Amino acid sequence: MLEAAAAFDAVVAEFYEGWFRYHPDRALELGFPVSGRLLPPQEDDDRAALRGWIEALILGLDEIAFTALDADRQLDYELLVGAARIEHQESLTRDWRWLDPLHFLPVAEIDRLTLDPMRALDGALPQLLEQVPEHLRQAQAQLRETAAALSAPLVRVAAAEAASGCCYLRHLARSTWLRDHARAPHRLQNLAESAADALTGFGHLLTTELANRARGEPGCGSTHLQLRLRYLHCIDCDPEILGDSIAGMLRATEGELSRLTDDLNQDAVSGSEAPTAPPARLQQYRERADELAAQLTASGLVTLPDAPLRIDLRPTCAGPRRAHTDYLPAADGTGTLYLSAGDLGTESDARIRDRCLVKGWGGSHLLAYADAARARRLPRRLANAVSLTGGWHLYLTDRLGRTGVHAGDQHHWTLIARRDCLRRAELDLGLHTGRIDSAQALARLRSHGIPETTAEAAFACIVLAPGDALAAVLGWRLLEAARTQQEARDGTGFAERAFHDRLVSQGPIPLALALRYGLGQPLWQSAADMVFGA
Template sequence: MTADNRAPHTPLEQLAARYFAATFEQYPIIATSLGIHDYDDRLGDFSATALQNYAAQVKGMQAELAQIDPAALPITERSDYQLLAANMEDTLLDIEQIKEWQRSPQLYADVAVFSIFLLVSREYAPLATRLRGVLARLQQVPGLLALGKQQVQNPPAIFTETAIEGGGGAVSFFRQAVPMFASQLGEQDATLKADVVAAAEQAAAAMEEYVIWLNDDLSQRSDGDFALRGLYQRKLQLQHMIEQTPAQIAAWGRELFTNTLAQMRDLAEEIDPNKSWDEIIADTRRDHPTADGLLLAYRGETERLLAFLNHHQLVTIPPGELEIVETPTFQRATYPYAGYAQPGAFDAVQTGQFWVTPVNPNSSAAEQEQQLEEHAWAWIPIIALHEGYPGHHLQLLRANQASTYIRKHLGFSSLFVEGWALYCEQMMGEVGYYTDRRVKLSQLRGQLWRAARVMIDVGLQMGAMSIDEAIRLLSDQVKFSPESARGEVRRYTMTPGQPMSYLLGKDAILRLRDEAQSRWGQSFSLQRFHDRLLSSGSIPMKLVREEFWAAAEGG
């Protein structure tokens, strides 16, 4: 039985329900990620024919959606209409024009691994139940990877490089992590245990062959262009519901980069007039936890954050646990520092995972020290509040409580999600959570990084900036290590529009806060503002703002 047992009742929701059903048939991993477990035994058919058939279904439903007049809908349902319309068009853009299924070898590896990871990492059902889904999916992994070999044509070199680098982690996931989970089964499930271990080995072998093919074959013909170019602005409109041109966004990012750099220089002068900001940052980098103490450091910081939030009543804290764990091996190439994995919107157990990327024990001593420096004590408060409380974990738990049928399925706007987390970095300094000027300098350095992301996102996707130029911008001006800068830029090439979303979203939240302070006067409080802001779920700020003031007018 599906976890989503609320029947859609409006014509819009009934149409959306058919769209979601078709989407889950095509992409079962999406259903699993949402906490809908009717599709847990499938990987999906990524063949060109299946994708074309799905696209035809979507076009038919687009025509039906056009028969509904959004102006006649109440504001919440009108927002849902806009979410659904944008998602349908974005889906068609991806399948028919961007064609990730044809240009991304990483797509097939990601589906293979994440489809299994979601089943073992979330305790939504007894282990034996989950492992039956794992077994079914494992048995389909060789076929999925074989399909990838057939369909991927002339990808960008950096896409192939990323798939190769992540391949070792994927193999170890199948060969080590999956059998470890299966070993927890009791004797009554001995047959299931043996079947899972055998299927995991077959999946590992298939992944090894896939990586060999990537190295020996595909890498020799990976000359494609990752830049979206003419499709980029439409992608931004559909993802973020913004109308600025890429050129306008890049110019804004450059201006903010310059302004942030000036603030950092002024603050560095206060801290130590004999040192530049990057020299002070270099000093702070050398003060960090040990490799063995990384998780403990982040767990301790999270406890302090929760105590502060409760004492100062800055925002309502929803129920749900946060596990602070090592970043999965297959994700470390693209998450070199930290990350967050949210619970599904429909999962009964609302437990999120705060990923901390450990030091690579196979690296040289100098490289290990360089990795540890990315977890300096002066940076840990900023990273912890961004990923956990009051950042991603708190906000996404609140979003999972969103009341509408449609936005529980579609509500993930990186503009809002990342904008909120970046806003929290500044806001928690404003209210006194951190007072050390070195932590403030770290917060500003994070803002400088996100301003660089705006410029890099536009530059890469419009073909105006090379990968090497983007790496140099991060390493020379934001002072990233070359290895970390390359990991960042690698991810940016594969996620157009996402890198810019942090700063664009934060700016929109700050402007809305200023407006609320002006209109509410003495009745303004951060808790009132934050609770109302978070009540719409993870939808684009354009829609959040409309709902925010509609709610305010109603009290």
């Protein structure tokens, strides 16, 4: 066992050291030191080298005796194999350079670095800003060659994000925060202005040239959707059979929401409040987070980690709309929920509580620190955990409603959130299996009362992460089924807190693995049979 463990650890260390050179954006996101290029390479030679690197990883993993590994390494092994197989497949069939103009935008990486000023402002951030103009010049050449394959709504969303990112960088360049924290603020200001100019040029190309030439349909196809479910989410099912089930859950949720709306005073659930000054709103977030922590503890649903949760403002207030960090765990054992000025508007109290739950004590913070040693293992930090995070949120809010913690307007908000998740899953399934096209997907989003620009942004999220919205809903159903099976087996001895603690203690990983490694293969198989049929 020791020999197999050492061989696996060596493969992991060697692979990620190389892999981060091709994905420096992910290294920055995770706080790893990066030198040289800080933005993803676009050249064909680099892409071919990455494919070869992944093929070597798969061969290396095949030589390791899986059964000789301990449980934690077996889980990491499965994560690594799944991620490698899907990335290799997508490098052959779904090259982001040709399909995704949003992927070229570097704003998320810049935003992440501003949250770590001691490390970044005089090191990685100026280096990254300096690389942006050339990166975007290469991007424009790539996109011109394949304009017809692009999706027109994605081009429009990318243009809007480029404009938003330009405003963000200009604000950053002129902010007192930058002058107060950087040793060489004038150099950073000049670099930020140059990067903003490059974003303006990129957006101009998208708007004036590419938008009119874009004719592509962005669905990935049923076969590839099934591969993503299998390798990224560890859910092996045929997506073609899921349509009726998703539609039935949506009808049931809409019916429950309609009945609750009739029973409640509409003023209490409208979500409108008088504007509140940012300091008071920030304090309101902190109070709601503390209140939720106390309620979760009292409910007996889950054991909260002994890790402080901070809620703070971002260093700049004109951040990009989509590409920013919400929650960030730190090496010192704390986590921070970051808010921008846009978050401190006129949200309802129910919306504030929900955000504090999802990104705080009941969601991101819980999964990061329920067992910090496991959660910080590298394959888990890079895993796609939406089946657990999305499914857990839907499941937990339902449990809170049953315990009486969420009632009235909060339960109303919970049902709205569930309905929206189901709608996204339905669109995810329809678009990527070819049942609907882009125009029909956007028409459905608009029919839900979503404004045009917001509808296109929601559409982009579904396009760029095939299967994620679907996996969140499937995760919820699998969680419900696993609980039903465990209660039936344990009878009066069923311990709800222990059930949940075992589930979340593996870190943010695919739900299927959390169930298998936290609660056992028989329980996972029984839950899967209930949801997908034996």
